[in-house]
Amino acid sequence: MGSSNENEDKPDISEKIQHVRKIRNKHLRMIEFKKQLKLKKKIKKEERKKRRQQGIPKGVPKTLETLREPDQTVIKCEEDKEELQIDVTNSEFGSYFAKSYEPKVLITYSNNPSKKTWSFGRELCRIIPNAFGKLRKHIPIKKVIESCKREEFTDIVVVNENMKMPNGLLVIHLPDGPTANFRLSNVKITPELKRDYKEISTFRPEVILNNFTTRLGNTVASMLAALFHYDPQFKGRRAVTFHNQRDYIFFRHHRYEFKANGTKVGLRELGPRFTLKLRSLQHGTFDSKTGEYEWIISGRRHEMETSRRRFFL
Missing domain, CATH: 3.40.50.10480 (Brix domain)
Known part of the structure; x- marks a missing residue:
């Protein structure tokens, strides 16, 4: 129950950003957009800290090198x-x-x-x-x-x-x-x-x-x-x-x-x-x-x- 309540309380950033895009005033839209980005970074930082405390290993970042297409001539073993x-x-x-x-x-x-x-x-x-x-x-x-x-x-x-x-x-x-x-x-x-x-x-x-x-x-x-x-x-x-x-x-x-x-x-x-x-x-x-x-x-x-x-x- 605790985990489900926690997910319900967590703000849906993507929905909020979509809502921000509907604001017609450019100045107000930019202010609100920066607030949501700041909140998004804060949530990501907290999630990384939590994973580190739980001992979960870091994931492999998605880059062009890590997503490289397979090649039979690559020297592996x-x-x-x-x-x-x-x-x-x-x-x-x-x-x-x-x-x-x-x-x-x-x-x-x-x-x-x-x-x-x-x-x-x-x-x-x-x-x-x-x-x-x-x-x-x-x-x-x-x-x-x-x-x-x-x-x-x-x-x-x-x-x-x-x-x-x-x-x-x-x-x-x-x-x-x-x-x-x-x-x-x-x-x-x-x-x-x-x-x-x-x-x-x-x-x-x-x-x-x-x-x-x-x-x-x-x-x-x-x-x-x-x-x-x-x-x-x-x-x-x-x-x-x-x-x-x-x-x-x-x-x-x-x-x-x-x-x-x-x-x-x-x-x-x-x-x-x-x-x-x-x-x-x-x-x-x-x-x-x-x-x-x-x-x-x-x-x-x-x-x-x-x-x-x-x-x-």
């Missing part, structure tokens, strides 16, 4: 992880993870890059160990690939631009691919973050790859990891992070330091800062005409993006 480890060992990145070579990366640009694109490429050269920047000078990508193979480069990064702003990143793993094409956005170089580029030391950074949960995501993460040396120098206290969220890959570059006897960590962002969105993943090296694609996003309004809750990485 230990068996999937073991199978994935075998696939990585037998893939084009097997020799990198076996530490049989040191990465050597060429960073180049579209023809006649603007000042910001040039500065962005130079900062990538400072972040990625053993990276060399060079202008293309109208040389086709295929000829650049053949030249890099002869000079024993392991990867090529091409920074593309549109309207004097960097807008694309082409990553080619040598000698046999794959090739990833990314849309590049939200680029902030070090001066725009009000940081001094001299703070970037020459120590090799740690690489953090976060939230790549599918087989496609693992391939992309392996490509990004293979740009960096597999043996970080922890003395430099530098870390680069590729964080995947809703198929957007956010890049951050930090220097960290421990405080209060190692119980707290302080972070200082060094720059640059940018966001990647995968457009395609191609077997082999770059071939825009006859290349075979492992994954490609469709053209007009992205036909593959049929749902906001469907993610591929």
Whole structure:
């Protein structure tokens, strides 16, 4: 009886809000509406407190990530992880993870890059160990690939631009691919973050790859990891992070330091800062005409993006 009386005494907020919407005077309607919202928050707070006192565990919040559509390629159990480890060992990145070579990366640009694109490429050269920047000078990508193979480069990064702003990143793993094409956005170089580029030391950074949960995501993460040396120098206290969220890959570059006897960590962002969105993943090296694609996003309004809750990485 007590619980039923309690439910009867509890005000029905939704009905009251519907009643408020019928008030014609705009000023009075807004005052009453704010009162009902305040009351609604108060009731929710009391309910949370009551559940906490009763020891009821917190529910899972409804977000796009938690409501994600099922994907058969998501890595869930230990068996999937073991199978994935075998696939990585037998893939084009097997020799990198076996530490049989040191990465050597060429960073180049579209023809006649603007000042910001040039500065962005130079900062990538400072972040990625053993990276060399060079202008293309109208040389086709295929000829650049053949030249890099002869000079024993392991990867090529091409920074593309549109309207004097960097807008694309082409990553080619040598000698046999794959090739990833990314849309590049939200680029902030070090001066725009009000940081001094001299703070970037020459120590090799740690690489953090976060939230790549599918087989496609693992391939992309392996490509990004293979740009960096597999043996970080922890003395430099530098870390680069590729964080995947809703198929957007956010890049951050930090220097960290421990405080209060190692119980707290302080972070200082060094720059640059940018966001990647995968457009395609191609077997082999770059071939825009006859290349075979492992994954490609469709053209007009992205036909593959049929749902906001469907993610591929």
